[in-house]
Amino acid sequence: MNTERLEIARLYHRFDFGPRPGEFASAIKIGATATRDKLFRNSQPDLGLMNIPEILITDLGQRPSPLDPSLATFTSELRRQNTELTTWWLDRMVLADFSLQEKATWFWHGHWATSIKKLNFALPMYKQHQTLQKYALGNFNEMVSAMLDDGALQFWLDGQENTAKSPNENLARELMELFTLGVGRYSEIDVKELSRALTGIQVTRSSGDITFKKNRFDNGTKNILGASQNFDRKSAGKLLVSQPSSKLFITERVWFRYISSQFPAPDSSNLESAFEGREIRELLFALASSDVMKDSRYELVKSPVEWFVAVCRALSITPSKLVKNSVLLNYLQKLAQVPFDPPNVGGWPTDDAWLSTASAQFRASFATWLVAQGDISPIENLTPGERVQKTADLLGVVEWSARTKSALEGNIKSSKRLILLAICSPEYLVSA
Amino acid sequence: MDTVTRRKFLQLAVGTSIGTAAAFLSIEEIAAAASARPLLSGTPILVVVTLYGGNDGLNTVIPFKDPIYYSSRPDISYKQESILQLDSQYGLNPSMTGIANLWKGGKVAIVRGAGYPSPDRSHFSSMAKWQSGSPTSHSTSGWIGRWIDSQPDDPMLAISLGSVLPPLLAGDKKVGSALPLGGLVIPEGTIGADFRKLSLPSSSDSKLRSLAANSMKDLFNISETITPILKRPETKEIELPTINGGNAGGDSNLTQQLNIVSKLIQADAPTRVWSVSLGGFDTHANEANAQSILLGSVSSAIDKFMSDLKTSKHGADVVVLVYSEFGRRVVGNASKGTDHGTSGPMFIIGDKIKGGFYGDQPSLSKLVDGDLSVTTDFRDVYASVIEDVLKSPADRYLNNWKGRTKFYKAG
Numbered sequence: 001m002n003t004e005r006l007e008i009a010r011l012y013h014r015f016d017f018g019p020r021p022g023e024f025a026s027a028i029k030i031g032a033t034a035t036r037d038k039l040f041r042n043s044q045p046d047l048g049l050m051n052i053p054e055i056l057i058t059d060l061g062q063r064p065s066p067l068d069p070s071l072a073t074f075t076s077e078l079r080r081q082n083t084e085l086t087t088w089w090l091d092r093m094v095l096a097d098f099s100l101q102e103k104a105t106w107f108w109h110g111h112w113a114t115s116i117k118k119l120n121f122a123l124p125m126y127k128q129h130q131t132l133q134k135y136a137l138g139n140f141n142e143m144v145s146a147m148l149d150d151g152a153l154q155f156w157l158d159g160q161e162n163t164a165k166s167p168n169e170n171l172a173r174e175l176m177e178l179f180t181l182g183v184g185r186y187s188e189i190d191v192k193e194l195s196r197a198l199t200g201i202q203v204t205r206s207s208g209d210i211t212f213k214k215n216r217f218d219n220g221t222k223n224i225l226g227a228s229q230n231f232d233r234k235s236a237g238k239l240l241v242s243q244p245s246s247k248l249f250i251t252e253r254v255w256f257r258y259i260s261s262q263f264p265a266p267d268s269s270n271l272e273s274a275f276e277g278r279e280i281r282e283l284l285f286a287l288a289s290s291d292v293m294k295d296s297r298y299e300l301v302k303s304p305v306e307w308f309v310a311v312c313r314a315l316s317i318t319p320s321k322l323v324k325n326s327v328l329l330n331y332l333q334k335l336a337q338v339p340f341d342p343p344n345v346g347g348w349p350t351d352d353a354w355l356s357t358a359s360a361q362f363r364a365s366f367a368t369w370l371v372a373q374g375d376i377s378p379i380e381n382l383t384p385g386e387r388v389q390k391t392a393d394l395l396g397v398v399e400w401s402a403r404t405k406s407a408l409e410g411n412i413k414s415s416k417r418l419i420l421l422a423i424c425s426p427e428y429l430v431s432a
Numbered sequence: 433m434d435t436v437t438r439r440k441f442l443q444l445a446v447g448t449s450i451g452t453a454a455a456f457l458s459i460e461e462i463a464a465a466a467s468a469r470p471l472l473s474g475t476p477i478l479v480v481v482t483l484y485g486g487n488d489g490l491n492t493v494i495p496f497k498d499p500i501y502y503s504s505r506p507d508i509s510y511k512q513e514s515i516l517q518l519d520s521q522y523g524l525n526p527s528m529t530g531i532a533n534l535w536k537g538g539k540v541a542i543v544r545g546a547g548y549p550s551p552d553r554s555h556f557s558s559m560a561k562w563q564s565g566s567p568t569s570h571s572t573s574g575w576i577g578r579w580i581d582s583q584p585d586d587p588m589l590a591i592s593l594g595s596v597l598p599p600l601l602a603g604d605k606k607v608g609s610a611l612p613l614g615g616l617v618i619p620e621g622t623i624g625a626d627f628r629k630l631s632l633p634s635s636s637d638s639k640l641r642s643l644a645a646n647s648m649k650d651l652f653n654i655s656e657t658i659t660p661i662l663k664r665p666e667t668k669e670i671e672l673p674t675i676n677g678g679n680a681g682g683d684s685n686l687t688q689q690l691n692i693v694s695k696l697i698q699a700d701a702p703t704r705v706w707s708v709s710l711g712g713f714d715t716h717a718n719e720a721n722a723q724s725i726l727l728g729s730v731s732s733a734i735d736k737f738m739s740d741l742k743t744s745k746h747g748a749d750v751v752v753l754v755y756s757e758f759g760r761r762v763v764g765n766a767s768k769g770t771d772h773g774t775s776g777p778m779f780i781i782g783d784k785i786k787g788g789f790y791g792d793q794p795s796l797s798k799l800v801d802g803d804l805s806v807t808t809d810f811r812d813v814y815a816s817v818i819e820d821v822l823k824s825p826a827d828r829y830l831n832n833w834k835g836r837t838k839f840y841k842a843g
Contacts, residue, residue: 158717161716161769166767168716168767168769170716173553177556183554188553262639262640299640299641334612343596344555346556349596351640352607352643354596355607355640355647357587357648357654358651359647360648364618401634403633403645404630404634406629410626424627426634430638
């Protein structure tokens with residue numbers, strides 16, 4: 001396997017959402033190092049994102065009672081906001097010029113996995129997205145602090161039910177287990193004590209606004225991870241992030257989603273030291289620069305959203321302009337991955353989970369629907385003899401297997417069909 | 433295929449209206465494929481029902497004679513008169529009339545206090561322990577998955593309803609199949625032939641790439657066998673609560689899932705293990721009503737499933753296993769809910785099951801850190817299921833686990 005090609009394909013499919021027409025071939029010319037530098041150079045403002053119209057997400061207030069005649073208007077507006085919010089984010093993933101940040105935002109959404117299903121309002125999810133976007137490549141300590149003030153997360157994990165009188169442990173447990181430290185790196189007593197420190201929050205569900213109620217806050221001394229003081233959510237969050245295990249844990253999570261869910265990192269000490277200051281961009285850069293990028297073992301299956309966004313980028317499709325949005329969302333639902341709606345607080349599964357017979361079916365029909373609406377001219381404009389190899393370049397595929405090559409070569413006269421098969425091939429589904 | 437069998441197949445395939453059979457052009461071929469290796473009557477079939485979110489065991493099998501039950505959770509306990517009594521001390525949640533009837537028929541084994549050592553209160557770790565069947569050492573394969581590894585290749589062997597395969601059915605070498613609720617549609621004609629080409633093995637395939645190719649190959653195999661069977665009216669699902677307790681996974685339409693399983697069993701699908709699920713049991717707040725609706729749905733779906741199969745030749749072969757990743761705290765919280773706890777009841781249901789209680793009820797006066805103790809290791813149940821239902825040596829799949837729970841009738 002050509003390691004330069006492998007490294008560049010990984011930069012595009014792991015740290016970015018996939019190449020746009022011409023990008024992969026140009027990257028091969030300038031080499032992996034220059035491609036990485038380009039990817040990590042933040043070219044603000046992002047013109048691709050600036051062209052996306054703002055969306056109107058408003059506070060709909062309390063849900064009217066079942067007998068209230070305004071309920072119908074309320075529900076249809078709620079549905080509009082939910083759909084628009086989702087397609088708006090998909091547009092951002094596809095149209096961003098600086099995808100490193102969009103990809104990282106997607107990673108963090110899976111990390112702090114909060115579902116619109118429980119919130120049942122778009123506005124709090126929109127606000128959470130802005131927070132994740134803001135800190136996606138920033139400082140993890142600041143991110144944790146901002147997320148503990150996030151109404152959607154608080155509501156999702158019953159933070160509003162957690163009071164001095166009767167602690168609810170849901171948020172405290174997941175904060176340590178899934179968001180900052182990792183399972184087994186704290187005790188049951190730490191969970192109880194941390195939940196006391198997180199008390200006092202009330203959430204307005206429709207807006208995601210939080211208020212701190214002093215009388216609901218547990219004002220006593222808490223003993224968390226060996227430290228003893230009158231912790232509140234700010235100081236407790238800081239304590240968690242300062243633990244060496246938080247450095248290890250975030251390194252592990254980034255490895256798991258960016259590099260390999262099958263194999264642990266052979267040696268994470270370099271990555272951990274890159275994350276010493278809890279700067280996310282530095283951790284990602286260290287990862288993208290390390291030798292693991294050249295190791296062919298570390299394959300990763302594209303999740304349905306990642307696959308869809310990569311196809312859109314290659315075929316110049318704008319998700320919100322697909323005909324029609326409801327069909328798009330239905331496909332994503334069938335493939336079991338819709339942004340803002342992770343299956344549970346652990347986020348989406350990886351690898352094998354996306355390779356079921358059911359997904360194979362839906363992917364094939366989804367792909368057919370997409371190719372029909374995409375721009376296939378980058379392949380159509382070539383002579384049939386060039387098309388198979390150039391499709392690999394268009395899509396950022398390292399190399400075709402003999403099997404796929406043979407299936408593709410039977411279709412060099414129809415670019416549409418060639419691309420359809422290529423985006424459903426094992427070599428594309430699995431990022432080398 | 434003789435005429436009687438063929439007619440029966442068509443009836444199953446298209447429900448009451450035999451006229452619509454014409455819509456399935458390749459019905460003869462498909463029927464032939466299904467009957468090529470029909471499951472023989474007498475072969476046990478396992479149906480695993482996973483309740484995601486942590487089902488509150490104390491409000492499922494209720495110790496209504498224990499005053500501590502009432503004093504621990506005044507807001508969310510059930511009065512004795514509303515409970516479906518099983519014996520002089522225990523009763524089922526009032527919504528579980530279906531399972532209560534099956535209990536009266538002697539077909540329900542309830543394993544009390546089921547769990548594993550050093551309970552983990554995280555949904556994900558705990559569910560990983562239950563599904564891997566390896567609670568004390570990390571394992572990436574599922575307990576059924578390891579059994580699949582040992583069986584001859586067959587995409588029909590173990591099937592999960594829904595689009596995402598649960599870890600339960602993932603082996604080290606092979607995985608079970610997933611079946612979406614809406615049935616399967618495959619690319620046809622020449623493009624279908626091209627997709628088949630893409631699904632062939634390639635010597636350069638890594639593990640993941642070969643799984644990707646296989647998923648397409650299995651899609652074609654399964655689709656040919658069962659698509660026509662699924663083209664029947666869907667059962668209408670009652671609305672389930674999603675506002676609370678919605679953050680721990682699982683599907684939402686158990687009745688529909690079991691309805692499809694029942695049709696496929698009746699059509700002699702050569703499937704030995706089915707996996708279905710229901711989510712929503714993470715009842716941190718306003719638990720009583722939500723859990724009751726969910727349990728009612730579990731109970732009526734299983735009852736309907738068992739009665740649908742009663743007249744089938746496989747009716748007596750089906751064993752349903754119900755579990756959740758943990759029970760909940762004994763003491764209710766201030767939100768009229770309960771937080772993550774430890775042990776809970778498992779249900780094993782079927783004609784071949786010796787009904788009754790197994791395992792001791794964890795004592796409410798002797799809690800461990802405020803939680804119920806674990807009185808039966810779930811591996812006891814798994815080992816017996818592997819031996820008695822899957823007819824395989826359990827030691828191989830459960831790391832030489834020795835415990836057993838004898839709920840299966842001999843023979």
